[in-house]
Amino acid sequence: MTDTITVVDNRTGREYTLPIVDGTIRASDLAQIRAEGDDHGLMAYDPAYLNTASCRSTITFIDGDKGILRYRGYPIEQVAETASFLETAYLLLEGELPTATQLAAWEDDVKYHTYVHTNITKFLSGFRYDAHPMGMLLGAVGALSTFYPDAKDIHDPHSRYVQRVRLMAKVPTIAAFLFRHSRGLPYVFPRNDLGYIGNFVNMTFEIGGKHEPNPVLQRALEILLILHADHEQNCSTSAVRSVGSSQVDPFSAVSAGIAALYGPLHGGANEAVLRMLDEIGDVANVPAFIESVKAGKGRLMGFGHRVYKSYDPRAKLIKRVADDVFEQTGLNPKLKIAVELERIALEDEYFVSRRLYPNVDFYSGLIYQAMGYPTDYFTVLFALGRLPGWIAQWEEMLRDKEQKIARPRQIYVGAAERPFVPLAERG
Ligand code: SDX
DSSP, rough: OOOOOEEEETTEEEEEEEEBBBTTTOOOOOOOOGOOTTSSOOOEEEEEGGTTTOOOSEEEEEEETTTTTEETTTTTHHHHHHHHHHHHHHHHHHHSOOOOHHHHHHHHHHHHOOOOOHHHHHHTTTSOOOOOOOHHHHHHHHHHHHGGGGGGGGTTTHHHHHHHHHHHHHHHHHHHHHHHHHHTOOOOOTTSSSSSHHHHHHHHHHHBBBBOOOOOHHHHHHHHHHTOOOOOSSSSHHHHHHHHHOOOOHHHHHHHHHHTSSSTTTTHHHHHHHHHHHHHHHHGGHHHHHHHHHTTSSTTTOOOOOSSOOOOOOHHHHHHHHHHHHHHHOOOOOOOOOOHHHHHHHHHHHHHHTOOOBBBHHHHHHOOOTTTTOGGGGHHHHHHEEEEHHHHHHHHHHHHOOOOOOOOOOOOSSSOOOOOOOOGOOO
Protein backbone atom coordinates (compact mmCIF):
# COMPACT_ATOMS: atom_id res chain seq x y z
CA MET A 1 0.00 0.00 0.00
CA THR A 2 1.35 3.48 -0.84
CA ASP A 3 0.23 7.01 -0.06
CA THR A 4 -1.08 7.52 -3.55
CA ILE A 5 -4.39 7.55 -5.41
CA THR A 6 -4.76 6.09 -8.88
CA VAL A 7 -7.45 7.50 -11.13
CA VAL A 8 -8.53 6.47 -14.61
CA ASP A 9 -9.69 9.23 -16.92
CA ASN A 10 -12.53 7.46 -18.71
CA ARG A 11 -12.45 10.09 -21.44
CA THR A 12 -9.05 8.81 -22.58
CA GLY A 13 -8.53 5.53 -20.68
CA ARG A 14 -5.30 6.99 -19.25
CA GLU A 15 -4.36 6.17 -15.65
CA TYR A 16 -2.79 8.66 -13.24
CA THR A 17 -1.23 8.05 -9.85
CA LEU A 18 -1.26 11.08 -7.55
CA PRO A 19 0.62 11.37 -4.25
CA ILE A 20 -1.40 11.77 -1.02
CA VAL A 21 0.36 14.04 1.49
CA ASP A 22 -1.17 14.96 4.88
CA GLY A 23 -4.50 13.57 3.74
CA THR A 24 -4.63 15.78 0.66
CA ILE A 25 -3.85 15.67 -3.03
CA ARG A 26 -2.41 18.80 -4.63
CA ALA A 27 -4.98 20.44 -6.91
CA SER A 28 -2.12 21.30 -9.29
CA ASP A 29 -1.47 17.55 -9.74
CA LEU A 30 -4.87 17.37 -11.47
CA ALA A 31 -3.64 19.64 -14.27
CA GLN A 32 -1.78 16.71 -15.88
CA ILE A 33 -5.13 14.97 -16.47
CA ARG A 34 -6.08 16.17 -19.93
CA ALA A 35 -8.59 15.12 -22.57
CA GLU A 36 -7.97 15.80 -26.26
CA GLY A 37 -7.72 19.53 -26.96
CA ASP A 38 -7.93 20.40 -23.28
CA ASP A 39 -4.72 22.33 -22.80
CA HIS A 40 -5.38 23.38 -19.17
CA GLY A 41 -6.07 19.95 -17.70
CA LEU A 42 -8.43 19.25 -14.79
CA MET A 43 -9.06 21.78 -12.01
CA ALA A 44 -10.66 21.21 -8.59
CA TYR A 45 -13.99 23.02 -8.13
CA ASP A 46 -14.85 23.87 -4.52
CA PRO A 47 -17.21 26.87 -4.04
CA ALA A 48 -16.69 28.43 -0.55
CA TYR A 49 -13.73 26.04 -0.11
CA LEU A 50 -15.83 23.46 1.72
CA ASN A 51 -13.18 20.78 1.23
CA THR A 52 -10.01 22.66 0.29
CA ALA A 53 -6.91 23.28 2.40
CA SER A 54 -5.37 26.64 1.50
CA CYS A 55 -2.21 26.40 3.59
CA ARG A 56 -0.17 24.50 6.14
CA SER A 57 -0.36 26.07 9.57
CA THR A 58 1.15 25.43 13.00
CA ILE A 59 -0.99 27.96 14.85
CA THR A 60 -4.41 26.47 15.69
CA PHE A 61 -5.77 22.94 15.59
CA ILE A 62 -9.50 22.21 15.51
CA ASP A 63 -11.19 18.79 15.55
CA GLY A 64 -14.78 19.60 14.61
CA ASP A 65 -16.17 16.16 15.47
CA LYS A 66 -14.53 15.96 18.88
CA GLY A 67 -14.96 19.67 19.69
CA ILE A 68 -11.23 20.17 20.19
CA LEU A 69 -9.49 23.57 19.90
CA ARG A 70 -5.77 24.06 20.64
CA TYR A 71 -3.52 27.12 20.28
CA ARG A 72 -0.02 25.96 19.32
CA GLY A 73 -0.91 22.55 20.82
CA TYR A 74 -2.23 23.88 24.15
CA PRO A 75 -5.91 22.99 24.83
CA ILE A 76 -8.11 26.10 24.81
CA GLU A 77 -9.55 25.14 28.20
CA GLN A 78 -6.09 25.36 29.82
CA VAL A 79 -5.09 28.54 28.01
CA ALA A 80 -8.35 30.30 28.95
CA GLU A 81 -8.07 29.10 32.54
CA THR A 82 -4.69 30.63 33.32
CA ALA A 83 -3.19 32.77 30.56
CA SER A 84 -3.57 36.51 30.10
CA PHE A 85 -4.69 37.81 26.71
CA LEU A 86 -1.27 39.27 25.91
CA GLU A 87 0.33 35.96 26.96
CA THR A 88 -2.05 34.16 24.58
CA ALA A 89 -1.25 36.67 21.83
CA TYR A 90 2.48 36.03 22.38
CA LEU A 91 1.87 32.26 22.13
CA LEU A 92 -0.02 32.63 18.85
CA LEU A 93 2.49 35.09 17.41
CA GLU A 94 5.75 33.49 18.56
CA GLY A 95 4.68 29.83 18.76
CA GLU A 96 5.78 29.30 22.36
CA LEU A 97 4.59 30.43 25.79
CA PRO A 98 6.67 33.42 26.91
CA THR A 99 9.04 33.32 29.85
CA ALA A 100 8.37 35.93 32.54
CA THR A 101 11.07 38.14 31.00
CA GLN A 102 9.70 37.76 27.49
CA LEU A 103 6.16 38.47 28.65
CA ALA A 104 7.23 41.58 30.57
CA ALA A 105 9.09 42.92 27.52
CA TRP A 106 6.11 42.20 25.24
CA GLU A 107 3.70 43.89 27.67
CA ASP A 108 5.96 46.93 27.85
CA ASP A 109 6.28 47.17 24.07
CA VAL A 110 2.49 47.11 23.72
CA LYS A 111 1.92 49.43 26.66
CA TYR A 112 4.10 52.19 25.19
CA HIS A 113 2.37 52.20 21.79
CA THR A 114 -1.26 52.62 22.85
CA TYR A 115 -1.54 56.26 21.73
CA VAL A 116 -2.82 56.96 18.23
CA HIS A 117 -1.99 59.97 16.03
CA THR A 118 -4.40 62.73 17.00
CA ASN A 119 -5.59 62.90 13.38
CA ILE A 120 -7.29 59.54 13.99
CA THR A 121 -9.68 61.38 16.31
CA LYS A 122 -10.44 63.84 13.49
CA PHE A 123 -10.99 60.82 11.18
CA LEU A 124 -13.43 59.31 13.68
CA SER A 125 -15.26 62.62 14.15
CA GLY A 126 -16.23 62.39 10.46
CA PHE A 127 -18.53 59.47 11.20
CA ARG A 128 -22.19 60.01 12.08
CA TYR A 129 -23.07 59.46 15.77
CA ASP A 130 -25.02 56.33 14.73
CA ALA A 131 -22.36 54.87 12.43
CA HIS A 132 -21.96 51.13 13.00
CA PRO A 133 -18.85 50.55 15.15
CA MET A 134 -17.54 47.84 12.81
CA GLY A 135 -17.73 50.25 9.87
CA MET A 136 -15.75 52.79 11.92
CA LEU A 137 -13.20 50.18 13.05
CA LEU A 138 -12.78 48.97 9.49
CA GLY A 139 -12.07 52.50 8.29
CA ALA A 140 -9.83 53.57 11.15
CA VAL A 141 -7.61 50.46 11.14
CA GLY A 142 -7.17 50.71 7.37
CA ALA A 143 -6.32 54.40 7.85
CA LEU A 144 -3.50 53.45 10.25
CA SER A 145 -1.57 52.27 7.16
CA THR A 146 -1.30 55.92 6.07
CA PHE A 147 0.34 56.93 9.35
CA TYR A 148 2.96 54.19 9.22
CA PRO A 149 4.36 53.91 5.67
CA ASP A 150 7.22 51.80 7.09
CA ALA A 151 4.61 49.05 7.51
CA LYS A 152 5.02 48.35 3.79
CA ASP A 153 8.40 46.81 4.59
CA ILE A 154 6.77 43.44 5.18
CA HIS A 155 9.91 41.40 4.47
CA ASP A 156 11.79 42.95 7.40
CA PRO A 157 11.14 40.91 10.58
CA HIS A 158 11.82 43.94 12.78
CA SER A 159 9.30 46.05 10.84
CA ARG A 160 6.74 43.21 11.12
CA TYR A 161 7.31 43.17 14.88
CA VAL A 162 6.84 46.95 15.14
CA GLN A 163 3.54 46.74 13.20
CA ARG A 164 2.39 43.80 15.32
CA VAL A 165 2.97 45.90 18.45
CA ARG A 166 1.22 48.91 16.91
CA LEU A 167 -1.84 46.82 15.98
CA MET A 168 -2.10 45.12 19.38
CA ALA A 169 -1.62 48.46 21.15
CA LYS A 170 -3.66 50.86 19.01
CA VAL A 171 -6.69 48.86 17.93
CA PRO A 172 -8.11 48.76 21.50
CA THR A 173 -7.57 52.54 21.71
CA ILE A 174 -9.45 53.04 18.42
CA ALA A 175 -12.17 50.64 19.58
CA ALA A 176 -12.63 52.63 22.79
CA PHE A 177 -12.54 55.96 20.92
CA LEU A 178 -15.27 54.92 18.50
CA PHE A 179 -17.37 53.76 21.46
CA ARG A 180 -16.99 57.24 22.97
CA HIS A 181 -17.70 58.88 19.60
CA SER A 182 -21.02 56.99 19.35
CA ARG A 183 -21.97 58.41 22.74
CA GLY A 184 -20.78 61.92 22.15
CA LEU A 185 -18.37 61.50 25.05
CA PRO A 186 -14.84 62.94 25.17
CA TYR A 187 -12.07 60.48 24.40
CA VAL A 188 -10.30 58.91 27.37
CA PHE A 189 -6.63 58.48 26.57
CA PRO A 190 -4.56 55.37 27.34
CA ARG A 191 -3.03 54.98 30.78
CA ASN A 192 0.23 53.12 31.14
CA ASP A 193 -0.43 52.32 34.79
CA LEU A 194 -3.26 49.99 33.81
CA GLY A 195 -3.02 46.50 32.30
CA TYR A 196 -4.13 45.76 28.73
CA ILE A 197 -7.74 44.92 29.61
CA GLY A 198 -8.01 47.51 32.41
CA ASN A 199 -6.77 50.25 30.07
CA PHE A 200 -9.29 49.28 27.37
CA VAL A 201 -12.16 49.19 29.87
CA ASN A 202 -11.10 52.52 31.35
CA MET A 203 -10.85 54.22 27.93
CA THR A 204 -14.34 52.89 27.21
CA PHE A 205 -16.25 53.51 30.43
CA GLU A 206 -14.41 56.18 32.43
CA ILE A 207 -16.59 59.14 33.32
CA GLY A 208 -15.28 62.25 35.07
CA GLY A 209 -11.84 60.77 35.60
CA LYS A 210 -13.19 57.72 37.41
CA HIS A 211 -14.08 54.14 36.57
CA GLU A 212 -14.33 51.61 39.35
CA PRO A 213 -12.84 48.46 37.74
CA ASN A 214 -14.64 45.19 38.43
CA PRO A 215 -11.90 42.51 38.39
CA VAL A 216 -14.40 39.71 37.79
CA LEU A 217 -15.83 41.43 34.72
CA GLN A 218 -12.37 42.36 33.45
CA ARG A 219 -11.16 38.76 33.76
CA ALA A 220 -14.35 37.59 32.06
CA LEU A 221 -13.70 39.98 29.16
CA GLU A 222 -10.10 38.77 28.98
CA ILE A 223 -11.24 35.15 28.78
CA LEU A 224 -13.68 36.05 26.01
CA LEU A 225 -10.87 37.72 24.05
CA ILE A 226 -8.68 34.63 24.58
CA LEU A 227 -11.47 32.35 23.32
CA HIS A 228 -11.75 34.45 20.14
CA ALA A 229 -8.00 34.82 19.55
CA ASP A 230 -7.65 32.44 16.60
CA HIS A 231 -9.65 29.81 14.79
CA GLU A 232 -7.57 28.51 11.86
CA GLN A 233 -8.81 29.39 8.36
CA ASN A 234 -12.17 31.05 9.13
CA CYS A 235 -13.62 33.59 6.72
CA SER A 236 -11.90 36.67 8.19
CA THR A 237 -8.53 34.97 8.60
CA SER A 238 -8.69 33.75 5.01
CA ALA A 239 -9.43 37.34 4.01
CA VAL A 240 -6.36 38.59 5.90
CA ARG A 241 -4.21 35.89 4.26
CA SER A 242 -5.61 36.52 0.80
CA VAL A 243 -5.31 40.32 0.95
CA GLY A 244 -1.93 40.02 2.67
CA SER A 245 -0.68 37.75 -0.14
CA SER A 246 -0.58 40.80 -2.41
CA GLN A 247 2.17 42.05 -0.02
CA VAL A 248 0.10 45.00 1.19
CA ASP A 249 0.88 46.33 4.66
CA PRO A 250 -0.59 44.50 7.70
CA PHE A 251 -2.96 47.33 8.67
CA SER A 252 -4.70 47.02 5.29
CA ALA A 253 -4.73 43.21 5.52
CA VAL A 254 -6.24 43.31 9.02
CA SER A 255 -8.87 45.82 7.87
CA ALA A 256 -9.92 43.19 5.30
CA GLY A 257 -10.33 40.73 8.16
CA ILE A 258 -12.47 43.27 10.03
CA ALA A 259 -14.65 43.65 6.93
CA ALA A 260 -15.18 39.87 6.70
CA LEU A 261 -15.86 39.53 10.42
CA TYR A 262 -18.53 42.26 10.16
CA GLY A 263 -20.85 39.87 8.28
CA PRO A 264 -23.81 38.32 10.20
CA LEU A 265 -22.78 34.78 9.22
CA HIS A 266 -19.37 35.31 10.86
CA GLY A 267 -18.46 37.70 13.66
CA GLY A 268 -21.64 39.71 13.23
CA ALA A 269 -23.55 36.68 14.54
CA ASN A 270 -23.11 37.70 18.19
CA GLU A 271 -24.99 40.93 17.41
CA ALA A 272 -27.56 38.99 15.34
CA VAL A 273 -28.18 36.62 18.28
CA LEU A 274 -29.21 39.49 20.55
CA ARG A 275 -31.48 40.94 17.87
CA MET A 276 -32.99 37.46 17.44
CA LEU A 277 -33.58 37.18 21.22
CA ASP A 278 -35.19 40.64 21.19
CA GLU A 279 -37.42 39.57 18.30
CA ILE A 280 -38.49 36.40 20.18
CA GLY A 281 -39.18 38.56 23.21
CA ASP A 282 -40.43 35.84 25.56
CA VAL A 283 -39.71 32.17 26.33
CA ALA A 284 -43.31 31.41 25.34
CA ASN A 285 -42.50 32.44 21.76
CA VAL A 286 -39.53 30.06 21.39
CA PRO A 287 -41.42 27.06 19.93
CA ALA A 288 -43.01 29.22 17.22
CA PHE A 289 -39.65 30.78 16.40
CA ILE A 290 -38.01 27.36 16.11
CA GLU A 291 -40.79 26.27 13.74
CA SER A 292 -40.24 29.37 11.60
CA VAL A 293 -36.51 28.54 11.33
CA LYS A 294 -37.33 24.96 10.36
CA ALA A 295 -39.69 26.34 7.73
CA GLY A 296 -36.69 28.16 6.26
CA LYS A 297 -37.71 31.62 7.50
CA GLY A 298 -34.29 32.74 8.78
CA ARG A 299 -31.63 31.01 10.83
CA LEU A 300 -31.05 30.26 14.49
CA MET A 301 -28.19 32.72 14.85
CA GLY A 302 -25.33 31.54 17.05
CA PHE A 303 -25.97 27.96 15.97
CA GLY A 304 -24.07 25.88 13.44
CA HIS A 305 -20.49 25.86 12.27
CA ARG A 306 -18.58 24.89 9.15
CA VAL A 307 -16.08 22.83 11.17
CA TYR A 308 -17.65 22.03 14.53
CA LYS A 309 -20.23 19.29 14.07
CA SER A 310 -20.44 19.01 17.84
CA TYR A 311 -20.60 21.56 20.63
CA ASP A 312 -18.16 24.46 20.03
CA PRO A 313 -15.73 24.09 22.96
CA ARG A 314 -15.64 27.87 23.26
CA ALA A 315 -19.42 28.01 23.76
CA LYS A 316 -19.05 25.65 26.73
CA LEU A 317 -16.41 27.88 28.30
CA ILE A 318 -18.43 31.02 27.56
CA LYS A 319 -21.40 29.59 29.43
CA ARG A 320 -19.16 29.28 32.50
CA VAL A 321 -17.98 32.88 32.07
CA ALA A 322 -21.64 33.90 31.86
CA ASP A 323 -22.27 32.49 35.35
CA ASP A 324 -19.44 34.63 36.81
CA VAL A 325 -20.61 37.75 34.97
CA PHE A 326 -24.30 37.42 35.85
CA GLU A 327 -23.32 36.92 39.49
CA GLN A 328 -21.89 40.44 39.30
CA THR A 329 -24.41 42.11 37.01
CA GLY A 330 -27.62 40.23 37.70
CA LEU A 331 -29.09 37.70 35.29
CA ASN A 332 -29.63 38.93 31.72
CA PRO A 333 -33.38 38.29 31.26
CA LYS A 334 -32.71 37.15 27.69
CA LEU A 335 -30.65 34.24 29.02
CA LYS A 336 -33.83 32.29 29.71
CA ILE A 337 -34.85 32.60 26.06
CA ALA A 338 -31.37 31.51 24.90
CA VAL A 339 -31.30 28.51 27.21
CA GLU A 340 -34.78 27.44 26.05
CA LEU A 341 -33.75 27.88 22.40
CA GLU A 342 -30.72 25.68 23.00
CA ARG A 343 -32.74 23.06 24.90
CA ILE A 344 -35.32 22.68 22.14
CA ALA A 345 -32.80 22.86 19.27
CA LEU A 346 -30.56 20.17 20.77
CA GLU A 347 -33.54 17.78 20.84
CA ASP A 348 -35.06 18.72 17.47
CA GLU A 349 -34.41 16.48 14.48
CA TYR A 350 -33.95 19.47 12.13
CA PHE A 351 -30.94 20.71 14.10
CA VAL A 352 -29.66 17.32 15.22
CA SER A 353 -29.70 15.93 11.66
CA ARG A 354 -27.76 18.96 10.45
CA ARG A 355 -25.38 18.74 13.44
CA LEU A 356 -26.16 22.29 14.49
CA TYR A 357 -24.91 23.22 17.96
CA PRO A 358 -24.34 26.52 19.75
CA ASN A 359 -21.18 28.23 18.49
CA VAL A 360 -18.95 30.89 20.03
CA ASP A 361 -21.49 33.61 19.24
CA PHE A 362 -24.56 32.12 20.89
CA TYR A 363 -23.91 33.24 24.48
CA SER A 364 -21.14 35.83 24.10
CA GLY A 365 -23.50 38.69 23.23
CA LEU A 366 -25.52 38.14 26.42
CA ILE A 367 -22.33 38.61 28.41
CA TYR A 368 -21.19 41.69 26.51
CA GLN A 369 -24.63 43.25 27.03
CA ALA A 370 -24.46 42.53 30.77
CA MET A 371 -21.02 44.22 30.83
CA GLY A 372 -22.60 47.38 29.40
CA TYR A 373 -21.67 47.12 25.73
CA PRO A 374 -24.36 47.98 23.14
CA THR A 375 -25.42 45.25 20.69
CA ASP A 376 -23.75 46.81 17.64
CA TYR A 377 -20.42 46.88 19.52
CA PHE A 378 -20.21 43.11 20.15
CA THR A 379 -18.37 42.32 16.92
CA VAL A 380 -15.77 44.98 17.74
CA LEU A 381 -15.00 42.94 20.86
CA PHE A 382 -14.75 39.83 18.66
CA ALA A 383 -12.26 41.71 16.46
CA LEU A 384 -10.16 42.72 19.49
CA GLY A 385 -9.95 39.04 20.41
CA ARG A 386 -9.18 37.82 16.88
CA LEU A 387 -6.49 40.43 16.26
CA PRO A 388 -3.46 38.35 17.39
CA GLY A 389 -4.72 35.41 15.34
CA TRP A 390 -5.02 37.53 12.21
CA ILE A 391 -1.50 38.90 12.70
CA ALA A 392 -0.01 35.46 13.42
CA GLN A 393 -1.69 33.96 10.34
CA TRP A 394 -0.57 36.92 8.19
CA GLU A 395 3.04 36.43 9.25
CA GLU A 396 2.85 32.65 8.77
CA MET A 397 1.54 33.22 5.24
CA LEU A 398 4.41 35.62 4.44
CA ARG A 399 7.02 33.17 5.71
CA ASP A 400 5.50 30.16 3.93
CA LYS A 401 7.64 29.43 0.85
CA GLU A 402 4.70 27.59 -0.77
CA GLN A 403 2.50 30.69 -0.69
CA LYS A 404 2.23 33.37 -3.37
CA ILE A 405 -0.42 35.91 -4.35
CA ALA A 406 -3.84 34.27 -3.96
CA ARG A 407 -5.61 34.04 -7.29
CA PRO A 408 -8.23 31.27 -7.63
CA ARG A 409 -9.41 30.04 -11.06
CA GLN A 410 -13.05 29.84 -12.24
CA ILE A 411 -15.39 27.88 -14.46
CA TYR A 412 -16.60 30.30 -17.13
CA VAL A 413 -20.30 29.82 -17.83
CA GLY A 414 -20.99 33.22 -19.45
CA ALA A 415 -21.77 34.26 -23.02
CA ALA A 416 -19.76 32.83 -25.90
CA GLU A 417 -17.96 35.30 -28.19
CA ARG A 418 -20.34 37.81 -29.77
CA PRO A 419 -19.85 41.04 -31.80
CA PHE A 420 -20.16 44.39 -29.97
CA VAL A 421 -23.41 46.24 -30.77
CA PRO A 422 -23.09 50.04 -31.19
CA LEU A 423 -25.42 52.03 -28.90
CA ALA A 424 -27.51 53.34 -31.80
CA GLU A 425 -28.33 49.78 -32.88
CA ARG A 426 -29.43 48.44 -29.48
CA GLY A 427 -33.11 47.63 -29.10
C1 SDX B 1 -18.18 32.21 13.52
O1 SDX B 1 -15.28 29.49 10.62
C2 SDX B 1 -15.10 29.82 11.83
O2 SDX B 1 -14.25 29.29 12.53
C3 SDX B 1 -15.99 30.96 12.31
C4 SDX B 1 -15.88 31.28 13.80
C5 SDX B 1 -14.52 31.82 14.17
O3 SDX B 1 -14.13 31.70 15.34
O4 SDX B 1 -13.89 32.47 13.30
O5 SDX B 1 -16.15 30.12 14.58
C6 SDX B 1 -16.87 32.36 14.20
O6 SDX B 1 -18.37 32.80 12.47
C7 SDX B 1 -19.19 31.28 14.11
C8 SDX B 1 -20.46 31.16 13.21
C9 SDX B 1 -21.35 32.36 13.52
N1 SDX B 1 -22.50 32.38 12.57
C10 SDX B 1 -23.73 32.10 12.99
O7 SDX B 1 -24.01 31.72 14.13
C11 SDX B 1 -24.79 32.31 11.91
C12 SDX B 1 -25.75 31.12 11.88
N2 SDX B 1 -25.01 29.94 11.40
C13 SDX B 1 -24.89 29.75 10.04
O8 SDX B 1 -25.43 30.56 9.11
C14 SDX B 1 -24.09 28.57 9.57
O9 SDX B 1 -24.25 27.55 10.47
C15 SDX B 1 -22.64 28.86 9.34
C16 SDX B 1 -22.46 30.02 8.44
C17 SDX B 1 -21.95 29.12 10.63
C18 SDX B 1 -22.01 27.63 8.72
O10 SDX B 1 -22.62 27.50 7.49
P1 SDX B 1 -22.25 26.29 6.51
O11 SDX B 1 -21.22 25.41 7.07
O12 SDX B 1 -22.00 26.89 5.16
O13 SDX B 1 -23.57 25.45 6.51
P2 SDX B 1 -24.77 25.69 5.52
O14 SDX B 1 -25.12 27.15 5.48
O15 SDX B 1 -24.47 25.00 4.25
O16 SDX B 1 -25.93 24.94 6.30
C19 SDX B 1 -26.06 23.52 6.22
C20 SDX B 1 -27.53 23.26 6.53
C21 SDX B 1 -28.49 24.09 5.67
O17 SDX B 1 -29.71 23.40 5.65
P3 SDX B 1 -30.11 22.57 4.28
O18 SDX B 1 -29.88 23.52 3.11
O19 SDX B 1 -29.16 21.39 4.27
O20 SDX B 1 -31.53 22.16 4.47
O21 SDX B 1 -27.81 23.64 7.88
C22 SDX B 1 -28.73 24.73 7.87
C23 SDX B 1 -28.74 25.33 6.48
O22 SDX B 1 -29.97 25.93 6.20
N3 SDX B 1 -28.24 25.67 8.86
C24 SDX B 1 -29.04 26.31 9.71
C25 SDX B 1 -28.16 27.08 10.50
N4 SDX B 1 -26.89 26.88 10.10
C26 SDX B 1 -26.96 26.01 9.06
N5 SDX B 1 -30.38 26.30 9.87
C27 SDX B 1 -30.85 27.08 10.87
N6 SDX B 1 -30.07 27.84 11.68
C28 SDX B 1 -28.74 27.86 11.52
N7 SDX B 1 -27.97 28.60 12.32
